[in-house]
Amino acid sequence: MTTSERAPLSLQLEFLRMMDGGGAAGPFGPRYTIVAGWRVIGGLNSAVLKESLDYVVARHEALRTQVVFADGEAYQRIVPPDAARLTTRKLPETAPEHRERVVEEFLNEVEAEVSITTETPRMRAVLGRFDDHDGVLAIVAHHSLVDGWSMQVLMRDLTACYAARRAGGSPQLPPVRQYRDYVAWQQERADSAAVRKAQEFWRRHLDGARVLPVPNDRPRTPDPYTTGWHRFMLEDGFRTATLAAARQYRSSPFMVLMAAFMVMLRDRTGVTDLVVPTLTTGRDPSWTLDVIGTFYNFMPLRADLSGCRDFADVVATVRASCLATYPNELPFLQVVTEAPELMSAVMDPGAAAVAFQVIQHGVALDGQTVDGLRFDAIRRRVVSTPVGSQIPDGILAELDLHPDGGMFGKVAYTRHMYDEETVTGMVADLRRTLLETVVGRSVAA
Known part of the structure; x- marks a missing residue:
């Protein structure tokens, strides 16, 4: 796909449209995000993580979809894959027994940021590092196009790709259907x-x-x-x-x-x-x-x-x-x-x-090990x-x-x-x- 494609809105997106009062505060504004975090213990390779994020963006259309309201029309615009955004931040040097508090404050800081508007991909990743073997991976996505279950799917595919890339291969994931397929199914059974x-x-x-x-x-x-x-x-x-x-x-x-x-x-x-x-x-x-x-x-x-x-x-x-x-x-x-x-x-x-x-x-990857990395979902906040x-x-x-x-x-x-x-x-x-x-x-x- 080299140009953008159009798809109708789902009934869920139409509901959000009904709730939308316009402006920056609504469900299509820059603060309507969903954030999930994982503590990552082990030597995480940032370059391979970035490649894996790019793979996930290409695999799932929702991560590169915009909801468009123009000329009296409302629709989804699906754009070609683009590079994912990954930023790394140094976390304060803290004794291990005090790091949970720092992790929570880091996630709160990420959630408070205004950064996802109309650009694609509709997600980004922020990697906070205490040191080379202890960090926090926060995944931020726009909640109009990604829900809580989706964050688990995203992380599952991300780590599968990471492990495959580290082994010098490609991820062996089954073909995936897209959100537009669900919209078509929804319309057929209306x-x-x-x-x-x-x-x-x-x-x-x-x-x-x-x-x-x-x-x-x-x-x-x-x-x-x-x-x-x-x-x-x-x-x-x-x-x-x-x-x-x-x-x-x-x-x-x-x-x-x-x-x-x-x-x-x-x-x-x-x-x-x-x-x-x-x-x-x-x-x-x-x-x-x-x-x-x-x-x-x-x-x-x-x-x-x-x-x-x-x-x-x-x-x-x-x-x-x-x-x-x-x-x-x-x-x-x-x-x-x-x-x-x-x-x-x-x-x-x-x-x-x-x-x-x-x-x-x-929760996906809670206490699991992937390519020598231990992932612990951050739920105790x-x-x-x-x-x-x-x-x-x-x-x-x-x-x-x-x-x-x-x-x-x-x-x-x-x-x-x-x-x-x-x-x-x-x-x-x-x-x-x-x-x-x-x-x-x-x-x-």
Whole structure:
């Protein structure tokens, strides 16, 4: 391919377009990024890493795609491969036992930078080095075209190429399909029986429903804004109690934690018929598991807690909602078409939505060795930052049950509407709710 090619927008990109207020703060602006980091132990060859980044850019079209709005049209423009951007930074000389803090501060610094706009590739890499055998690799990509799952695919292909190049060969990876193939699949099934059945489900399930509005500290304005990230850790007892509760209630950890989150919101707002958005990977059909692109769906989970006598009833209600909802997953634009008033309460200038998710999938190259290099995914983060990767609106809360112990949380909040004190108050309420509903129950049992 020597010239750029055009492809339609996916429904996920159309949803981001609906959320876009224009300007630098929206989901197509320079701060709407996703950042993943890996600690790298061993003698990393920067030149081979750069070659491997170039390979990944050539392999995956999404990394060299621009979203274009011009002359009343909106489309993807796929451009020919270009050199990837790799920069190296010297990290402060620090004793090994203090390096985790430096690593977190380095990642926060990378996230706060404004560097990805309309140029391609839509990703870059920053290598921080303590010395020749201890470093941090941060991958930054534009979140309109790359999601969290994609970062794992990217890293898998990057390290496969790195190992092959170091051995003097070429990576033996299977052919990969592209994001435009997914868009074509999506368009082909737009009026299928499966989609119509799912739309009918959402029409019934969301009848009379409204996404729960959470009052702002300040009214929403069209002015530019930044996103703050409040990070925290809950002791390992929260993780083990959650896993025990999931077994007891024949549920997933997500169902238990969403149930606790809804109890917290009910107690804060007095609302019992709750609709709380969550994010799903959206990786259907299965061949999309190896494709880089933006597939995640904004899914509203509805649970009426008015008849719940105790926490077991709440979990059962949330579980039933999840089991009914997930088989009918659709991109949010197809959902909201069936419930046009769903977002009305959170579009008010004085309120916004709070989305909640739980990390439940594995992370690529966590504790694995490739060509003598050990890669450890950086998930244990507790250093907050006032300026980080952008979210389009409101608040996004996330919990991560770390397999090595502890439950790590982060809350992103748009700073033109919310103060950090409001966020820390919400986290304190969630901790207290978990103690009352999950941890205390586990100890009592």
